[in-house]
Amino acid sequence: MGEYLAENAYGFLPVPVIITEPALGGGGGIFGLFLHETDAEKEARRKLALESLDGGARLIPPAITVAGGAATENGTWFAALGHRRTWNKDHIRYLGGIGYGDVVMDIYDDFGGRLPASQALGFETQTEGYGVIQKxxxxxxxxxxxxxxxxxxxxxxxxxxxQVVDKIFQRVLGKSTTSSGVGFVAEYDTRDNFFFPTDGYQVTAEYMFFRDGIGSDYDYDTFALDGQVFFPLSKQLILAFAGDYQSMRSDDQSLPPLVKPYVKLRGISAYRYQDDYVSAVQTQLMWRIDPRWTLSGFIGTGSAASESHDLYEHSETAYGTGFRYLIARRYGLHTGIDIAFSDEESAFYFNMGSGF
Known part of the structure; x- marks a missing residue:
């Protein structure tokens, strides 16, 4: 597969999307993963791949284009186009994407902290529209x-x-809403591979401003800090840790339901635990059985609160196991499945990459 992607100028990897996210229900679709390289870059990657199993994977990642769509049983569907590219020996990075979709999702309200997060009342929302992201x-x-x-x-x-909630939405949010923001991002990245790192770490911090002056219907700020670290314990064992912290600050009490951050952990539904401040930490142990197959076990805990100092007064834990298969050795591209559990549910995920 790696040779085909490298040698065929129009080659791409068809990636079947099998959706098992509990918040959306079962579904699927397909995306095309295109890797763009010059003839010189292809030759350098080919030579290193002949010298070692992961030699080509340690080079600068090629330009990537992803396009496709998917749908789920609860009526959610989406289509997206994304592109990532570097210039000047990875001294300049660009990431951009555009998409359109209709997302049906349960949103939970704890009525300002009056209810425990596990007993928050849920109601079904439908968000339809399009968006653009660039970095x-x-x-x-x-x-x-x-x-x-x-x-x-x-x-x-x-x-x-x-109907009651829908009337409130129409009165407060109007027929349509626009969120427009710009911000600053800082990233420190020493990982040995973009697709499936086994050594090094990455820390990213991003602060964004959403203001009426740049076309937003609402004024609010968001901050996100996340990181991953990979420790090779031996040739077969890799210990990894990941964590993230998100916050949102606004004087406006009437914001679209998908704006607030939420706990992101395998085994917990997206947007199940949502508030102004969110944090999650997790660890993963990977065992490389051979150059192609890797088994893993993971556990994580997350918390959502209306104030930062209340984080982890109540928390949710999820854990599970999975595997990865090296599908394109020249690029270090892995695919696989994770099975995860929490107190409220269980789920399995089809992943491309390390899984975090």
Whole structure:
């Protein structure tokens, strides 16, 4: 597969999308993964791949284009086009995407902390619209540090299956809503592979401003800090840790339901635990049985609260196991399945990459 992707100028990897996210229900679709390289880049990757199993995978990642769509049983569907590219020996990075979709999702309300997060009342919402995301980063000299700018824009229509809630949405949010923001991003990245790292770490911080002056219907700020670290314990064992912290600050109490951050862990439904402050930490142990197959076990805990100092007063835990198969050795591209459990549910996920 790696040779085909490298040698065929129009070659691409068809990636079947099998959706098992509990918040959306079962579903699927397909995306095309295109890897773009010059003849010189292909030859360099081919030579290194002949010298070692992961030699080609340690080079600068090629330009990537992804396009496709998917749908689920609860009525959710989406289509998207994305592109990632680097210039000047990875001293400039660009990431951009555009998409359109109709997302049906349960949103939970704890009524300002009056109810425990596990007993929050849920109601079904439907968010339909399109959006654009862009990120441009510049490397500081020859260090692992990259600084840059980010941009996010969406225009959506929000409704609810509950007639009372739907009337509130229409009165408060109007027929359609626009979120438009710009921000700053800093990233420190020493990982040995973009697709499936086994050594090094990455830390990313991003602060975004959403204001009326740049086309947003609402004024709010978001901050996200996340990181991953990989420790090779031996040739077969890799210990990994990941964590993230998200916050949102606004004087506006009437925001679209998908704006607030939520706990992101395998085994917990997306947007199940959502508030102004969110944090999650997890660890994963990977066992490389042979150059193609890797088994893993993971556990994580997350918390959502209306104030940062209340984080982890109540928390949710999820755990599970999975595997990865090296499908394109030249690029270090892995695919596989994770099975995860929490107190409320269980789920399995089809993943491309390390899984975090």
């Amino acid at each position: 441009l980063q510049f490397r500081v000299q020859d260090t692992p540090l990259l600084l840059g700018f980010s941009q996010f824009w969406t225009r959506t229509e929000v409704s609810a299956s509950n």
